[in-house]
Amino acid sequence: MSNAPKNASEKAFQENFVKELTKYKWESPDFLNGNKQKVTVDDLTKHWRTELNRMNSDQLEGIPLTDGEFNQVMVKVKQISNSYEAAKILAIEESKGKIDGIYREDNPKITRRQITLTIFKKAEVRGGDSSYRIAREVVTPNDNRFDIVLLINGLPLINIEQKRTDKSLDEAFGQFVRYFRDGEYTNCFMAFSQMMVITSEIETRYFATPKSLADFNTSFVFHWSDKKNKQINNWKQVVEHFLMIPMAHQMVGDYLVIDEAKEEENRRHMLMRPYQVYALQAVEGAAFGWDNEERVPHGGFIWHTTGSGKTITSFKTALFLSTRAGFDKVVFLVDRRELDTKTSDNFKAYAEYEPVSVDETKHTYNLKKQLKSPKNGIIVTTTFKLNGLVKEMEEAHDNSLADKKMVFIIDEAHRTTMGQMMGTIKNYFKKNGLFFGFTGTPLFDENKVKGKVNEKSEVINTTEKLFGPSLHDYTIDQAISDGNVLGFNVDYINTGEFKNYEDLRDQLIEKIQEEEPDETRRDIERLVQSWSEAEVESQAKKRNILKYQDETHIPRVAEEILANWGKQSQNREFNAILTVAYKNRVIAYYNEFKKQLKERDAKLNIAMTFSFGNENDPDNIDPEIIKGMFKDYSDFTGIEFIVGDKRHGEDAYFEDVVERATRGGSGRNEKNIDLVIVADQLLTGYDSKRLNTLYVDRNLELQGLIQAYSRTNRVFGKTKEFGSIVNFQYPKMTEKIVNKALELYGSGGKSSPAIVDLYSTAVKKFKIKIGEMILTLPDPTEWATLKNDERKKQNFILTFKESADQLNLVMQYYEFHWDDSTFGITEHIWMQYIGAYKNLTHKPGTSTPSQVIVRPLVGKTKLAGTQVIDAAHILSLIGSKVGNVDGIQTVDDETLRIIHEQIQELSNMGEDEQALLLKEFVNTELVPGNLSSNLNFDEAFEAWKKSDKRRVLRFLLKSGE
Numbered sequence: 037m038s039n040a041p042k043n044a045s046e047k048a049f050q051e052n053f054v055k056e057l058t059k060y061k062w063e064s065p066d067f068l069n070g071n072k073q074k075v076t077v078d079d080l081t082k083h084w085r086t087e088l089n090r091m092n093s094d095q096l097e098g099i100p101l102t103d104g105e106f107n108q109v110m111v112k113v114k115q116i117s118n119s120y121e122a123a124k125i126l127a128i129e130e131s132k133g134k135i136d137g138i139y140r141e142d143n144p145k146i147t148r149r150q151i152t153l154t155i156f157k158k159a160e161v162r163g164g165d166s167s168y169r170i171a172r173e174v175v176t177p178n179d180n181r182f183d184i185v186l187l188i189n190g191l192p193l194i195n196i197e198q199k200r201t202d203k204s205l206d207e208a209f210g211q212f213v214r215y216f217r218d219g220e221y222t223n224c225f226m227a228f229s230q231m232m233v234i235t236s237e238i239e240t241r242y243f244a245t246p247k248s249l250a251d252f253n254t255s256f257v258f259h260w261s262d263k264k265n266k267q268i269n270n271w272k273q274v275v276e277h278f279l280m281i282p283m284a285h286q287m288v289g290d291y292l293v294i295d296e297a298k299e300e301e302n303r304r305h306m307l308m309r310p311y312q313v314y315a316l317q318a319v320e321g322a323a324f325g326w327d328n329e330e331r332v333p334h335g336g337f338i339w340h341t342t343g344s345g346k347t348i349t350s351f352k353t354a355l356f357l358s359t360r361a362g363f364d365k366v367v368f369l370v371d372r373r374e375l376d377t378k379t380s381d382n383f384k385a386y387a388e389y390e391p392v393s394v395d396e397t398k399h400t401y402n403l404k405k406q407l408k409s410p411k412n413g414i415i416v417t418t419t420f421k422l423n424g425l426v427k428e429m430e431e432a433h434d435n436s437l438a439d440k441k442m443v444f445i446i447d448e449a450h451r452t453t454m455g456q457m458m459g460t461i462k463n464y465f466k467k468n469g470l471f472f473g474f475t476g477t478p479l480f481d482e483n484k485v486k487g488k489v490n491e492k493s494e495v496i497n498t499t500e501k502l503f504g505p506s507l508h509d510y511t512i513d514q515a516i517s518d519g520n521v522l523g524f525n526v527d528y529i530n531t532g533e534f535k536n537y538e539d540l541r542d543q544l545i546e547k548i549q550e551e552e553p554d555e556t557r558r559d560i561e562r563l564v565q566s567w568s569e570a571e572v573e574s575q576a577k578k579r580n581i582l583k584y585q586d587e588t589h590i591p592r593v594a595e596e597i598l599a600n601w602g603k604q605s606q607n608r609e610f611n612a613i614l615t616v617a618y619k620n621r622v623i624a625y626y627n628e629f630k631k632q633l634k635e636r637d638a639k640l641n642i643a644m645t646f647s648f649g650n651e652n653d654p655d656n657i658d659p660e661i662i663k664g665m666f667k668d669y670s671d672f673t674g675i676e677f678i679v680g681d682k683r684h685g686e687d688a689y690f691e692d693v694v695e696r697a698t699r700g701g702s703g704r705n706e707k708n709i710d711l712v713i714v715a716d717q718l719l720t721g722y723d724s725k726r727l728n729t730l731y732v733d734r735n736l737e738l739q740g741l742i743q744a745y746s747r748t749n750r751v752f753g754k755t756k757e758f759g760s761i762v763n764f765q766y767p768k769m770t771e772k773i774v775n776k777a778l779e780l781y782g783s784g785g786k787s788s789p790a791i792v793d794l795y796s797t798a799v800k801k802f803k804i805k806i807g808e809m810i811l812t813l814p815d816p817t818e819w820a821t822l823k824n825d826e827r828k829k830q831n832f833i834l835t836f837k838e839s840a841d842q843l844n845l846v847m848q849y850y851e852f853h854w855d856d857s858t859f860g861i862t863e864h865i866w867m868q869y870i871g872a873y874k875n876l877t878h879k880p881g882t883s884t885p886s887q888v889i890v891r892p893l894v895g896k897t898k899l900a901g902t903q904v905i906d907a908a909h910i911l912s913l914i915g916s917k918v919g920n921v922d923g924i925q926t927v928d929d930e931t932l933r934i935i936h937e938q939i940q941e942l943s944n945m946g947e948d949e950q951a952l953l954l955k956e957f958v959n960t961e962l963v964p965g966n967l968s969s970n971l972n973f974d975e976a977f978e979a980w981k982k983s984d985k986r987r988v989l990r991f992l993l994k995s996g997e
């Protein structure tokens with residue numbers, strides 16, 4: 037675009053460019069060539085009038101628009117304020133652009149008094165009703181000059197600004213800005229512009245025509261690429277791959293997304309990026325079998341790095357497949373309820389001007405109804421809901437859904453898809469179902485995921501094994517290089533747990549000298565000096581020289597964060613997440629920040645969130661803590677939440693935190709959140725351009741690390757050049773882990789074939805192991821007989837571990853369920869063996885050992901509904917049975933017998949120390965009648981444990997052993 041005549045080289049480039057376009061279905065008529073005669077924007081509108089007459093000949097009953105009728109059209113056109121409003125008009129009715137409310141003038145040959153004119157058809161590519169013409173050197177009313185305008189059906193949908201090779205494309209971008217400022221694209225015919233292209237002989241970029249001057253942002257200007265994500269800059273190749281027909285038509289039609297977001301500032305139209313287009317085409321090809329000689333439809337997965345726009349890609353993919361013949365339904369699966377709501381909202385915003393509906397599924401019966409409905413559309417639901425429906429259908433022997441041709445698009449496909457639910461779903465829909473996973477961090481062999489074993493005895497532990505081949509890749513290094521996501525600035529902070537690495541080496545030398553007195557000091561020094569700094573940290577950690585203690589570490593981290601908050605958040609324009617391990621540390625950090633802010637007399641809007649679980653979870657947070665958290669949150673948001681309330685409780689609080697955190701820091705609005713403290717939530721699936729920092733005080737690896745770091749990598753503008761990551765533990769070890777993760781998700785990993793035993797064989801091996809274990813301890817409740825026999829104790833521990841390892845393998849199979857007969861042991865007795873193992877390996881004064889062989893088993897029995905006998909259960913039992921005589925708690929003989937049985941069961945389940953305490957309390961306080969009825973039994977027990985009386989009694993009992 038220029039208001040000065042072109043020199044010879046510029047004219048030659050334009051001429052050659054236009055000739056190349058004409059090779060790909062574009063026409064270049066002389067009457068639109070400003071190099072041969074003056075061509076104005078008014079000439080373009082006159083040409084459009086002839087196109088309207090052509091496209092609407094039936095509607096016009098063969099009578100072309102009169103001047104007065106066309107003036108009615110232009111009045112409506114001049115009401116189009118910007119490209120976004122134009123985009124909605126171009127897609128207003130089932131992907132057809134329409135202008136309605138045109139009144140015909142009197143004419144005896146006309147029967148329709150009011151008509152609606154079709155102005156654009158997305159689907160009419162490669163010809164049909166569509167025409168493709170090139171206008172050159174178009175002069176505007178302000179005497180500006182458009183270099184090239186590409187007209188589809190006479191509409192100026194694509195504008196091209198050309199520059200000589202020695203000129204920067206930034207100059208071309210600046211010219212678009214300048215002419216937008218002159219009003220060339222608002223309330224006029226040129227408001228129809230949907231795409232701007234800036235090009236020279238050696239580089240080309242494109243972007244969606246902005247809706248306002250403030251929306252011009254070089255961060256959202258893209259190169260075109262080939263399917264391997266290699267940029268295409270040669271102008272002839274740009275024409276061949278990007279501006280040819282049908283691609284140019286599809287870019288402003290099929291590959292354009294209208295985002296009718298809730299917030300006005302986020303409403304806009306967007307153009308898909310090349311990797312998004314190729315992913316959509318790849319899924320479409322796989323779904324119809326176009327990508328193989330046998331024409332067999334198949335599944336697969338899309339690996340597009342986190343932050344690169346998978347939601348838009350997956351929506352457009354779902355849209356394409358839902359509007360194509362051959363599929364009954366397209367189901368979009370998410371793995372969490374909050375993502376269900378968020379995805380539904382996003383999809384509804386995108387689908388507002390598309391010929392498809394997006395249905396939510398609040399209940400399983402809604403899901404069943406929608407899946408059976410003949411209406412095409414996109415259904416958004418959770419894996420949990422669909423799994424529940426499938427189980428219902430299987431129990432009723434109902435295959436009506438299994439026979440339907442379904443496409444399943446799975447979001448965040450790296451998360452829960454390796455579990456039992458996805459196996460159940462895939463098995464039910466195996467006849468006609470196609471499954472496509474979308475993920476930024478696919479699972480490879482290197483991730484060492486357990487997975488499940490399917491009916492073919494294949495270990496399904498990588499994304500490729502679960503879904504099929506990768507259909508399109510766009511890795512983190514490619515996205516950063518293209519500028520489609522931000523890079524990371526990673527800091528590794530030493531919070532004072534060690535002085536320096538030389539000091540650590542000195543301490544290690546002394547420690548190893550103690551451990552290996554026969555080794556010479558010189559040899560030990562050589563060994564330690566040969567270690568890298570990461571290895572020094574590792575060895576110091578192993579020997580307990582380097583450790584992080586919350587009492588000193590948490591205050592230091594909070595102090596570091598607060599000291600740099602203004603600069604890091606850019607005066608609170610941006611916000612941050614702090615992720616730490618475990619709920620109790622989330623709370624500890626929250627309290628420490630409150631304490632330090634009070635000491636500083638400063639204010640920062642801080643929220644914390646974690647999995648609230650349900651009333652039966654053993655690690656539930658005290659309701660009083662949650663109540664206090666809600667009170668703090670209400671102080672700066674003005675919104676009150678109620679603990680345990682279904683509508684205004686924990687779930688509503690979490691949803692508000694997620695939504696509010698996307699708005700940026702309190703510098704933008706005093707009710708915004710500055711810092712969110714989390715354990716695992718918000719580290720995947722959460723999307724906010726105004727989050728610029730992730731603080732990390734925990735261990736993250738591989739897919740978890742990339743997912744968490746990528747919360748900060750959304751492109752925003754010049755004020756956010758990268759995502760900031762600040763690590764507070766093991767600097768060099770963490771750096772090594774980061775490099776490993778970046779290497780894996782930059783180049784990719786392996787998905788090697790793995791065949792294991794059949795399920796029946798694995799069960800037989802488990803039964804053999806159980807038999808060997810029982811020989812070492814026939815009755816698990818007699819575990820105490822092994823305490824003082826080291827050889828017998830070690831034999832039992834060894835056989836138990838082997839049995840537990842084999843059971844872990846058995847539990848990975850999709851068909852796993854506990855069978856007393858084939859397993860050779862009841863589930864309850866197995867739990868008693870776990871208790872025996874815990875008791876025999878437990879050291880007094882320490883917590884129960886946390887061997888991995890125990891954790892999944894306890895979780896599984898809970899899921900199966902097995903009663904868990906613990907101290908809380910016993911206290912509840914006793915409290916419900918005791919009587920009240922003259923203000924004293926009493927218990928009869930039969931109840932006392934039951935209590936002693938349950939206490940013994942508690943011991944059998946591995947809680948021997950707690951069992952001894954309860955037995956002691958019952959015998960010394962309850963039975964003699966020492967407990968007042970003014971106290972609940974559990975309160976009395978807690979008070980007794982802390983009392984001097986109990987400590988003296990325990991001393992006397994031990995002395996008498």
